[in-house]
Amino acid sequence: MLKINVQALRKITGAFLEEGKTVYAPRHLGMGDFAFDRIENPDEFQIEGFVNTLLPPKEIFFRQMETIGRFGWKEEGLCEDVEPEIEDKVLLGIRPCDLEGLLLIDAFYDRVDADMPYKRRRKKTFIIAYACPEPADTCFCVETDSGPWAKRGFDWQLHGLEEGIYLLEVGSEKGRELADRFADLMEKAHDGDLELLEAKRKETLGKFKKRPYIKRGIGNIKKVGEEVYRYLGDRCFRCGGCNYLCPTCTCYNVADIGTRRGERVLFWDSCQFEGYSRLAGDLNLRPDQGSRLKFRFECKLAEWNTETYGRIRCTGCGRCIYTCIGDADIDLFLKKASET
Amino acid sequence: MDVLTVCPYCGVGCGIYLRVREGRVDAVFPSLNHPVNRGSLCAKGWSVPFFLNHPQRARHPLIRKGNRFIRASWDEVLDFVAEKLSEIKEKHGPDAIGVLGSAKCTNEDNYLIQKFARATIGTNNVDHCARLCHASTVAGLIKAFGAGAMTNSIEEFPEADVILITGSDTANQHPVIAKWIVRARKGGTKVMVVDPRRTPLARIADLYLQHRPGTDIAWINAFLKIIIEEELYDKKFIEERTENFEKLADSLRDFSLDWASGVTGIPLSLLREGTRLYAKAERASIVYAMGITQHVSGTYNVVSLANLALLTGNVGKRGTGVNPLRGQNNVQGASDLAVLPDVLPCYQKVDDPDVRKRYSELWGVEIPSNPGLTVTEMIHSSGEKIRAMYIMGENPLLSDPDINTVKRKLGELDLLVVQDIFFSETAELAHVFLPAASFAEKDGTFTNTERRVQRVRKAIEPPGEARADWRIIADLSNRLGYPMNYTHPCEILDEIQKVCGIYAGITCDLLENSFGVRWPYDGKSKEGTSYLHGKRFKTKSGRGIFHAVDYLPPPEEPDETYPFIMTTGRSGFQWHTGTMTRRTPNLEREAPEAYVEINPKDADSLGIKDGDRVRVSSRRGEIELKARITGGIMPGVVFIPFHYKEAAANLLTGHFLDPISKIPELKVTAVRVEKC
Ligand code: SF4
Ligand code: SF4
Ligand code: SF4
Ligand code: SF4
Numbered sequence A: 001m002l003k004i005n006v007q008a009l010r011k012i013t014g015a016f017l018e019e020g021k022t023v024y025a026p027r028h029l030g031m032g033d034f035a036f037d038r039i040e041n042p043d044e045f046q047i048e049g050f051v052n053t054l055l056p057p058k059e060i061f062f063r064q065m066e067t068i069g070r071f072g073w074k075e076e077g078l079c080e081d082v083e084p085e086i087e088d089k090v091l092l093g094i095r096p097c098d099l100e101g102l103l104l105i106d107a108f109y110d111r112v113d114a115d116m117p118y119k120r121r122r123k124k125t126f127i128i129a130y131a132c133p134e135p136a137d138t139c140f141c142v143e144t145d146s147g148p149w150a151k152r153g154f155d156w157q158l159h160g161l162e163e164g165i166y167l168l169e170v171g172s173e174k175g176r177e178l179a180d181r182f183a184d185l186m187e188k189a190h191d192g193d194l195e196l197l198e199a200k201r202k203e204t205l206g207k208f209k210k211r212p213y214i215k216r217g218i219g220n221i222k223k224v225g226e227e228v229y230r231y232l233g234d235r236c237f238r239c240g241g242c243n244y245l246c247p248t249c250t251c252y253n254v255a256d257i258g259t260r261r262g263e264r265v266l267f268w269d270s271c272q273f274e275g276y277s278r279l280a281g282d283l284n285l286r287p288d289q290g291s292r293l294k295f296r297f298e299c300k301l302a303e304w305n306t307e308t309y310g311r312i313r314c315t316g317c318g319r320c321i322y323t324c325i326g327d328a329d330i331d332l333f334l335k336k337a338s339e340t
Numbered sequence B: 001m002d003v004l005t006v007c008p009y010c011g012v013g014c015g016i017y018l019r020v021r022e023g024r025v026d027a028v029f030p031s032l033n034h035p036v037n038r039g040s041l042c043a044k045g046w047s048v049p050f051f052l053n054h055p056q057r058a059r060h061p062l063i064r065k066g067n068r069f070i071r072a073s074w075d076e077v078l079d080f081v082a083e084k085l086s087e088i089k090e091k092h093g094p095d096a097i098g099v100l101g102s103a104k105c106t107n108e109d110n111y112l113i114q115k116f117a118r119a120t121i122g123t124n125n126v127d128h129c130a131r132l133c134h135a136s137t138v139a140g141l142i143k144a145f146g147a148g149a150m151t152n153s154i155e156e157f158p159e160a161d162v163i164l165i166t167g168s169d170t171a172n173q174h175p176v177i178a179k180w181i182v183r184a185r186k187g188g189t190k191v192m193v194v195d196p197r198r199t200p201l202a203r204i205a206d207l208y209l210q211h212r213p214g215t216d217i218a219w220i221n222a223f224l225k226i227i228i229e230e231e232l233y234d235k236k237f238i239e240e241r242t243e244n245f246e247k248l249a250d251s252l253r254d255f256s257l258d259w260a261s262g263v264t265g266i267p268l269s270l271l272r273e274g275t276r277l278y279a280k281a282e283r284a285s286i287v288y289a290m291g292i293t294q295h296v297s298g299t300y301n302v303v304s305l306a307n308l309a310l311l312t313g314n315v316g317k318r319g320t321g322v323n324p325l326r327g328q329n330n331v332q333g334a335s336d337l338a339v340l341p342d343v344l345p346c347y348q349k350v351d352d353p354d355v356r357k358r359y360s361e362l363w364g365v366e367i368p369s370n371p372g373l374t375v376t377e378m379i380h381s382s383g384e385k386i387r388a389m390y391i392m393g394e395n396p397l398l399s400d401p402d403i404n405t406v407k408r409k410l411g412e413l414d415l416l417v418v419q420d421i422f423f424s425e426t427a428e429l430a431h432v433f434l435p436a437a438s439f440a441e442k443d444g445t446f447t448n449t450e451r452r453v454q455r456v457r458k459a460i461e462p463p464g465e466a467r468a469d470w471r472i473i474a475d476l477s478n479r480l481g482y483p484m485n486y487t488h489p490c491e492i493l494d495e496i497q498k499v500c501g502i503y504a505g506i507t508c509d510l511l512e513n514s515f516g517v518r519w520p521y522d523g524k525s526k527e528g529t530s531y532l533h534g535k536r537f538k539t540k541s542g543r544g545i546f547h548a549v550d551y552l553p554p555p556e557e558p559d560e561t562y563p564f565i566m567t568t569g570r571s572g573f574q575w576h577t578g579t580m581t582r583r584t585p586n587l588e589r590e591a592p593e594a595y596v597e598i599n600p601k602d603a604d605s606l607g608i609k610d611g612d613r614v615r616v617s618s619r620r621g622e623i624e625l626k627a628r629i630t631g632g633i634m635p636g637v638v639f640i641p642f643h644y645k646e647a648a649a650n651l652l653t654g655h656f657l658d659p660i661s662k663i664p665e666l667k668v669t670a671v672r673v674e675k676c
Helices: A006-018 A096-110 A117-122 A173-181 A191-207 A213-219 A226-233 A289-301 A303-309 A330-338 B045-052 B074-092 B107-121 B135-145 B154-159 B175-186 B216-229 B235-241 B245-252 B257-264 B268-280 B298-311 B331-336 B353-363 B375-380 B403-410 B469-479 B489-499 B508-512 B585-590 B600-606
Strands: A002-005 A022-030 A033-039 A065-072 A078-081 A089-094 A125-130 A156-162 A165-170 A252-257 A261-268 B002-006 B015-021 B024-030 B062-065 B068-071 B097-100 B162-166 B190-194 B207-209 B284-288 B321-324 B388-392 B415-420 B432-435 B444-447 B452-456 B564-569 B595-598 B613-617 B622-629 B637-641 B669-675
Touching: A002 A006, A006 A022, A006 A089, A006 A165, A022 B002, A033 B002, A033 B015, A065 B024, A089 A096, A096 A117, A096 A125, A096 A303, A125 A173, A156 A173, A156 A191, A165 A173, A165 A191, A213 A330, A226 A289, A226 A330, A252 B585, A261 B585, A289 A303, A289 A330, B002 B452, B015 B045, B024 B045, B045 B585, B062 B074, B074 B097, B074 B388, B074 B415, B074 B432, B074 B469, B097 B107, B097 B375, B107 B331, B107 B353, B107 B444, B107 B469, B107 B489, B135 B298, B135 B321, B154 B175, B162 B175, B162 B268, B175 B190, B190 B268, B207 B268, B216 B245, B216 B257, B216 B268, B216 B298, B235 B298, B245 B298, B257 B268, B284 B298, B298 B321, B331 B444, B375 B403, B444 B489, B452 B508, B489 B508, B595 B600, B595 B613, B600 B622, B600 B669
Parallel strands: A022 A089, A089 A125, A125 A156, B097 B388, B162 B190, B162 B284, B190 B207, B284 B321, B388 B415, B415 B432, B564 B637, B595 B622
Antiparallel strands: A002 A165, A022 A033, A065 A078, A065 A261, A156 A165, A252 A261, B002 B015, B015 B024, B062 B068, B062 B432, B444 B452, B564 B669, B595 B637, B613 B622, B613 B669
């Protein structure tokens, strides 16, 4: 392990920016709100002092709404594709749950042969993860094996020792190369640092709310009765937030906006909408909200996920819990599932 | 870049960030720490970028030449409008001109448009769509409490022991408030719903009472009667804080609970259970919306709810109150700032000479003394008394009752100017169309349903030549010889806080690093006033006033030819006339077409199956739409959302008005239903 402080990190970020890389990092928007966004200068980022950003960094690759084509009749049959910008990217400060989310979306796209903006953007991304020191009470990554520190998928991972001082863990060949390149901005970690890290990790784990029902609930998923889904279905008001904010949701829809002149847009979709599963003639595979919730929970937690992806597709980020405008979140579901 | 602003849809006023990339808003997300939404949005809030980027956004001023609209420059159209308005004013007097402000526009836009009507033109003919939603709230709550606004705040719901929701489909219309209510319930708050429709919240409520549309006063009076009978009222509160209790008690002496049960359709035992639940609570909060207000008895419905709160001492402390959920994002602000024909900013009566004197001095011009006409009155005297109308950000052609008449009347105007972000149905009748900037393209403030004044921030440039509403009005006023030289909306807010007491102290500086301040602002607390009427009511005597209220049957009762009661409302995925939501693919997919909800029993006797096309007709018109069979509505009642121009519910509604607030009856119309 190496050791680095925040000033050095800013210098390195400055170097990245100078080389023309685009850097995405959390930024304080004011009043305690943080967002992952493109930064223009190295002073702009703030990686600690908050739990996580509201939008998962998946938004950088898989946009909430993006134009993929333009058309127009008047403009002599205008019909053109709009290509996503491809940049050399650095993702700085991504949390372990969200990193695991990206890896799961990668795996999803590895299975399909579509030329999606996500795939193009995802190439050439240098990932600097940040191990979480302090969970929110909605976080449960410890139960889903995706945090509070990352075990895979990063080039570097930062572990806070004290404010502004981190241990830097190298996680890839590319990471090794860059660590060598910036060697004069880092030092070797001492035994004392590693001991401190161990103590910090223990402390962090102790801060998680105990949720023994999560693993039990996941184990029971096949057995959950219809009455649980009906109960939750009555408590979902169809905002779509649980899907929009989920770092592993991949669903999108494509629509043409405008008639004579307009754009083809690709945008986030949610399986919680009635229209998501509506077929011609108003047939619906999932006619009530309970069946839609069942579909969502199975998409995240059912066994076939482990067969296909090697793990469940919930990374315990907790976003679908706090954003729910009803009372139909995954935590409540797993509580109920654990009781069946 | 992420810009903090306010959701433009409903009155909840969720704090949102707009993500700007290359001059376009291509994402929206909720603020995690905003005290109203704390990381949540409803489906509408989540889809804000769609309408902003829509290719049909209005980009250029247009002027009618015969049957066509042609592009013109701003100078040309503004000169034309100024000239026409002066001409009409000269010929017919200022009262021949009517002005509509908009609950979608900012406080600054609205303050200017009413100032434009009163100071520039010289008429009190200025109103907005609050007439169609909460005019009766303002009138009713001013009678009872002296202030026409939500008495308490959103954050207080979890502190209530009981929440009584009536005439509000909160989960669909104010979804993020439903979040608070659902979470309150998890924390032990009891939830009771009284509504003709079994709404999503009714499904999970602790108690649900289903009443016939239009019989609100009957069930509320029954509650009052039971409270008095069982001595569940708050004697101390009544003595110290209210007046007229005796009058109320007298009026209820001969009130028959059996009769009330018969009229409302609520079994007597449930009436008693509901009353006890509400009256025995330490803190009980009433939440209501258009199911209470949009009736000919709207004002008295509101007054009745106020009676209920006063009788049990449920006003003036946390977790209680009478809480109207305002529909549009800024209907509170537009009302506060007097886009209303009878008051000047801060609800000061225009027929009060002292008030007029003060404003005449402030604005440097004589304020007309006679109260003006309401929206509905203006439209219905179009072509007669009213020769010109200036409509900012409203679409009366779809939102107002009895559309056929509206269309004919607006067609008779000498000048119709429509200013909007899309070329709306109403715009098609206009002589001049002015393209306006949307909320994301201008600065200003909105006031949400809990009186929270919040900063609206410009994130992007308006499309084409579109301009901010306040700027268009100021430019026009300057041409008409009344100078309005503002360079930024913050200057307008500064004027507002000087002339209007409840906004005093609320400036752009104060709102800069903040999630908004609830008026009145005492100069200290960070978020302003949480609840009103803590020590004194805002009435003259400082006391809450009871009113004896008699049941008034709805203007149209079902009969042989029109045997059903139609009630109208909204879907959670469309917004009003659909100008924005119908251009949003995921919302349109979720609620693509009009439907009529009908009880299985009625459907059965009419031979209607789910999904059949049916014809619904009233004395004024007919529409065809899909039947949706649901046990959520009582036999004899049908429900139609009013968003769809292809089957506009407002072709059927009448123009029966509440005599006090002039709100139209939109919730009870006698109709016939037949299979097509
Ligand atoms: S399902 Fe919920 S907790 Fe799990 S990853 Fe998705 S948003 Fe996070
Ligand atoms: S099906 Fe639902 S839960 Fe699964 S990825 Fe799509 S939106 Fe997410
Ligand atoms: S966040 Fe909650 S209310 Fe919204 S769609 Fe998901 S489960 Fe339903
Ligand atoms: S609840 Fe209202 S303010 Fe909040 S996101 Fe929905 S429409 Fe917007």
